[in-house]
Amino acid sequence: MAKRTTTFVCQACGAVYTRWQGKCDACGEWNTIAEEASPLASAPAAQRPGRKGRLVALETLAGGSADAPRTPSGIHELDRVTGGGFVRGSVILIGGDPGIGKSTLLIQAAAAMAGRGERVVYVSGEEATGQVRLRAERLGLAGAKVALAAETNVEDILATLSDDPPPRLAVIDSIQTMWTDAVDSAPGTVAQVRGSAQALIRYAKTSGAAVILVGHVTKDGQIAGPRVVEHMVDAVLSFEGEGGHHFRILRALKNRFGPTDEIGVFEMTGRGLAEVANPSELFLSERDLGAPGTAVFAGMEGTRPLLVEIQALVAPSPLGTPRRAVVGWDSNRLAMVIAVLEAHCGVRLGQHDVYLNVAGGLRIGEPAADLAAAAALVSSLTGAALPADAVYFGEVSLSGAIRPVAHAAARLKEAMKLGFKRAVCPEGGREPVEPGLALAATGALAGLVADIAAEAPRRERREDPRREREESPRRERKDDPRRERNEPPRRESPDRPPAVTSRRQDG
Ligand code: TYD
Ligand code: MG
Numbered sequence: 001m002a003k004r005t006t007t008f009v010c011q012a013c014g015a016v017y018t019r020w021q022g023k024c025d026a027c028g029e030w031n032t033i034a035e036e037a038s039p040l041a042s043a044p045a046a047q048r049p050g051r052k053g054r055l056v057a058l059e060t061l062a063g064g065s066a067d068a069p070r071t072p073s074g075i076h077e078l079d080r081v082t083g084g085g086f087v088r089g090s091v092i093l094i095g096g097d098p099g100i101g102k103s104t105l106l107i108q109a110a111a112a113m114a115g116r117g118e119r120v121v122y123v124s125g126e127e128a129t130g131q132v133r134l135r136a137e138r139l140g141l142a143g144a145k146v147a148l149a150a151e152t153n154v155e156d157i158l159a160t161l162s163d164d165p166p167p168r169l170a171v172i173d174s175i176q177t178m179w180t181d182a183v184d185s186a187p188g189t190v191a192q193v194r195g196s197a198q199a200l201i202r203y204a205k206t207s208g209a210a211v212i213l214v215g216h217v218t219k220d221g222q223i224a225g226p227r228v229v230e231h232m233v234d235a236v237l238s239f240e241g242e243g244g245h246h247f248r249i250l251r252a253l254k255n256r257f258g259p260t261d262e263i264g265v266f267e268m269t270g271r272g273l274a275e276v277a278n279p280s281e282l283f284l285s286e287r288d289l290g291a292p293g294t295a296v297f298a299g300m301e302g303t304r305p306l307l308v309e310i311q312a313l314v315a316p317s318p319l320g321t322p323r324r325a326v327v328g329w330d331s332n333r334l335a336m337v338i339a340v341l342e343a344h345c346g347v348r349l350g351q352h353d354v355y356l357n358v359a360g361g362l363r364i365g366e367p368a369a370d371l372a373a374a375a376a377l378v379s380s381l382t383g384a385a386l387p388a389d390a391v392y393f394g395e396v397s398l399s400g401a402i403r404p405v406a407h408a409a410a411r412l413k414e415a416m417k418l419g420f421k422r423a424v425c426p427e428g429g430r431e432p433v434e435p436g437l438a439l440a441a442t443g444a445l446a447g448l449v450a451d452i453a454a455e456a457p458r459r460e461r462r463e464d465p466r467r468e469r470e471e472s473p474r475r476e477r478k479d480d481p482r483r484e485r486n487e488p489p490r491r492e493s494p495d496r497p498p499a500v501t502s503r504r505q506d507g
Pocket of ligand 2 (some may be wrong): 101
């Protein structure tokens with residue numbers, strides 16, 4: 001039977017088709033499908049029917065295999081994310097945007113390990129050895145005994161590595177530049193990336209060396225190349241950062257030998273990446289004290305508490321359907337918090353644009369941020385700044401109740417350490433209370449909203465000139481599109497009902 005010898009593979013996601021087409025059905029990208037030799041055609045298993053299997057020794061779970069031997073890199077923030085160091089024979093894929101600092105991080109880790117007498121090999125497929133050396137010099141690591149090579153052929157790399165006792169760590173920068181003789185398509189194609197990764201992973205498993213593969217990231221944040229590489233490796237780390245910010249976050253997306261909720265925080269300096277031992281201080285360092293619309297959230301990242309500022313902007317919307325934009329948090333949770341504010345707290349946001357931002361480019365996944373987000377929203381809407389010495393945490397339920405969250409003690413302790421005096425948090429926690437930190441335990445969101453709104457009129461009576469300036473152009477807006485279209489003005493005129501009506505008295 002004649003076998004098809006070519007297939008068509010999407011270069012963005014690795015989906016396989018039997019015919020060419022313009023758009024990949026799997027990932028939606030255009031013009032990413034390219035012709036490749038079918039792996040089936042050369043698969044040796046297909047040509048060796050009836051091979052008798054080799055006997056494999058079976059062991060018991062209780063058997064005395066030593067704990068996965070780890071080699072710490074010596075960079076604590078990196079070790080925190082990997083789970084205590086590189087496990088022998090494991091393969092780690094590190095992805096991140098170009099220029100984020102992957103090569104810098106890895107040359108620093110390699111130098112730190114080599115400094116402790118471990119054998120470390122750094123293979124660069126992107127830079128010449130001179131360039132790598134130049135960078136190391138700038139980082140003050142020129143004396144480190146890292147074995148360097150600039151090579152892209154996997155067979156040559158493996159021959160070089162196998163010539164000596166296996167290194168403790170081999171860094172391959174990057175997997176997209178590698179190519180293997182076993183696959184005849186161009187470097188950078190899915191087949192080459194897959195083939196090269198397979199060969200390097202096989203080397204790691206047989207030699208016991210830890211291998212780090214650097215992977216490029218596509219514009220929507222996926223590690224380019226087939227997803228199968230992510231499934232083949234033991235851990236996938238992602239190195240993230242916002243343009244314009246100098247700090248970087250290392251996050252584990254998958255980890256067979258450690259946690260996936262820990263983050264490592266670094267700061268890019270003129271002399272490479274510096275570890276940030278206390279990230280809360282960094283994330284709160286540029287705080288705009290006294291401005292309405294900001295709340296400090298006492299969060300957790302893995303086992304470490306992390307204080308971060310949540311900023312909200314609520315402004316009357318010129319659009320029929322107001323905008324809701326959120327950076328660093330889940331937009332569904334924002335929608336939920338807005339719905340709860342409207343349904344249970346008398347807050348009207350239906351004609352307001354809402355923007356929510358987590359300061360410093362951090363991404364928060366915790367529901368515990370609900371309360372801080374709600375406080376920031378109400379503060380922005382009413383123009384009443386929240387107390388600068390208060391932190392907020394708690395999950396908001398659809399009924400408007402505030403539910404307890406895990407690790408309250410650790411959150412309070414961190415707030416205390418950073419000089420905060422008050423914590424607004426769920427009631428009913430049996431956690432020990434920090435001395436010197438006043439707890440404002442809240443059972444319902446409506447209570448908190450009423451407290452914030454109670455601050456607002458007092459400020460207005462003081463005739464803050466800034467408020468006057470902000471308010472006046474809105475009342476007599478000449479360029480109102482509705483006016484030009486002869487439409488009746490929206491109920492936003494001075495006789496508009498207050499945006500927040502306190503429900504406390506009714507209840
Ligand atoms: P690099 O490690 O080459 O990024 P990647 O390998 O992820 O593409 O980092 C390059 C960026 O880091 C570059 O924009 C300059 C910056 N950088 C510093 O700010 N300080 C330094 O000491 C070094 C080495 C790089
Ligand atoms: Mg690089």
